[in-house]
Amino acid sequence: MTTPLRLGIAGLGTVGIGVVKIVQSHGELLSNRAGRPVQISAVSARSRDKDRGVDLSSYAWEDDAVALAKRDDVDVLVELIGGTEGPAFDAVTAALNEGKDVVTANKALLAVHGQPLAELAEAKGCAIRFEAAVAGGIPVIKALTEGLAGNAINRVMGVMNGTCNYILTRMQSAGLSYDEVFQEASDLGYLEADPNLDVGGIDAGHKLALLASIAFGTQLKFDKMELEGIQRVTIEDINHAADLGFRIKLLGVAQMTGRGLEQRMSPCLVPTNSPLGQLENATNMVVLEGDAVGQIVLRGAGAGEGPTASAVMGDVMDLARGSRLPVFGQPVDMLVDAPSARVAAPAPYYLRLNLTDKPGAMAKVASVLGDAGISIDRMRQYGHDDSTAPVLFVTHKTTRDALDHAISGLDATGVVEDAPVALRIEAF
């Protein structure tokens, strides 16, 4: 097959320009590998006049992404606009309706509308590919959907928002507060226009929802994900966790439990010496656990022009080579409507209390924990000048329900000031 594969690129931001650069600089390489040329027919963006540092003069221009999607000389729509609604949604829908394949980096669009879009794609015999939507340049969708296709997946975990990992590791290395590092990250341009997408865990949650659907063959349920951002992570807890041999990460975990699909994106403790614990700065890491393969760890850049464009081009090359899979790895009507389970799997927890410095205070706390069925693995009390002392517990495995029960009980003792901090320790 030597017919060229013709791309229409909607969105000429960082990633779009990265894709243009690869197609322009690696024409022969791509053609050799795909067995056919990969070309750009047309592009679309908001401003035609902006200097983007690449020569776009040989491509047709469309002001409207939907018009781009419908062009006769476009085989594949590469959607790099972003956003759950508006032109991204309209262009993807238009392309699928025209029977065209779609490659996108848009995690939000798919996490929210993935189910009906996959249904439309299947009805039209089209592919939607989204390697670039999850963990940037790391080929994790491919590893999970294809490489591990012989496995029942036990658990998927990951640090998938580079900005959050930058903030958390920078807080630790510089001893700065969350607010100080948030401001730094903002000044460096690391944050989304709506920073809550990053620090609130929403962006990473979108990615985890996509992985969970593939891993467990379940319908997409982003709205059922437990989301907790990093805004309340303090430098004190980072330092205490480090003393105990842990790092705090914004960790996504999806696993199928007896009570349903557990999906959560929240600050967790992981061992300092584990691959996740060693992950610094904006790097991403995904851990895939299968019943045959055991644990596979994938590490790489989670964002940026080159890495994200690399992922887009991996998808484009698959389409050029004729590899076609269902959107979430199985036909959409086979995806199971699994119940959602709230933090079902038991785990050890990190618990920090500010204990009033009174005789009998520790006895009261220990009694509440014991009554809730929570046993203590390790306890540490720090020296203090105030009327309260920070006390740390690492519990044995317990359920979140038991822990919440204990926390209510602690409140009633009158010896605990401020709300206790409870963070899950993810075994790894």
Added chain:
Amino acid sequence: MTTPLRLGIAGLGTVGIGVVKIVQSHGELLSNRAGRPVQISAVSARSRDKDRGVDLSSYAWEDDAVALAKRDDVDVLVELIGGTEGPAFDAVTAALNEGKDVVTANKALLAVHGQPLAELAEAKGCAIRFEAAVAGGIPVIKALTEGLAGNAINRVMGVMNGTCNYILTRMQSAGLSYDEVFQEASDLGYLEADPNLDVGGIDAGHKLALLASIAFGTQLKFDKMELEGIQRVTIEDINHAADLGFRIKLLGVAQMTGRGLEQRMSPCLVPTNSPLGQLENATNMVVLEGDAVGQIVLRGAGAGEGPTASAVMGDVMDLARGSRLPVFGQPVDMLVDAPSARVAAPAPYYLRLNLTDKPGAMAKVASVLGDAGISIDRMRQYGHDDSTAPVLFVTHKTTRDALDHAISGLDATGVVEDAPVALRIEAF
């Protein structure tokens, strides 16, 4: 497409039985994901009577792997016999001649005969898939060939022999000599029947040759690889390297240089805090560096029933889904006959000398190094009771040629006892 994909499994050792178990236990999962059933029609092994712990009664039996490959009810030959010649080669050749696809875990077969086998496969329109041949369960062939297909690859590195990594990390953690840990590994059954395949770096070299061909679009040249095993790594050098902040790994590196393709498998130093430096026991790790994606690190089990069978099934599932690529990612007649370059890329080196304890000895050594154009980054001399003192150097970047020149010069000074130990420090 609901026609079943029918497998013929040649070889019922650990991996073959692992594949049988996956097909038997995950029938519905495989069928949902592939869109068609995946079945086993027939099996073949040396002994029919052996109890392998799985029920093989519903599969036809062939004593001869070639007869298995030729059966009408076999669509894909799964070759798990091993070895470069004999039944493995014959069965693969027979399958391709019959127009059948091949999935194999046989790195030796492909490293030695990959070029003509790929030519035969292409002439017959067949696929040869070999994910299981490199780094066990880690989907690295897929990541490189497909996920990173938009990248010019700069470098491929990896720790791809779990036994060697077990020996090296066990030497360090237990403070034991190479010979002691080699015996332990032998007692534990970790070694190949010919241990030199492991500790001589040959097995890992086979794997690197396959990765290099895909990465750089070059013809397979295993015979041009520089191979050095771990037999001469001493506990002293492991400890000295640790003092300097490094670990010694049997590291494969392939990169295209101005002088040709450099392929080497040899003991190297990597920073203790790097992902490669942190790799313990029999785990494998592969690092892929592309011009767009940057650095991708993949980690997982490099051997064993489940992980290797997982990789075999990943290939089987791709074939079931209709994904078909050229054997080495490009048509075989496009693979370049690149010249081979001997350790071409400059690097810092670790150099250990036993220096005679005489006035002026260090001055002579420094003079020889300076004359060879080698500058010193760090130097360390240890206290000693003998007439010689161990002296360590970390050089700035230099070529292997300059270093070899200096080592000859050191011999002529008369102040260096024993042969100096020189190990490359791989930047990472």
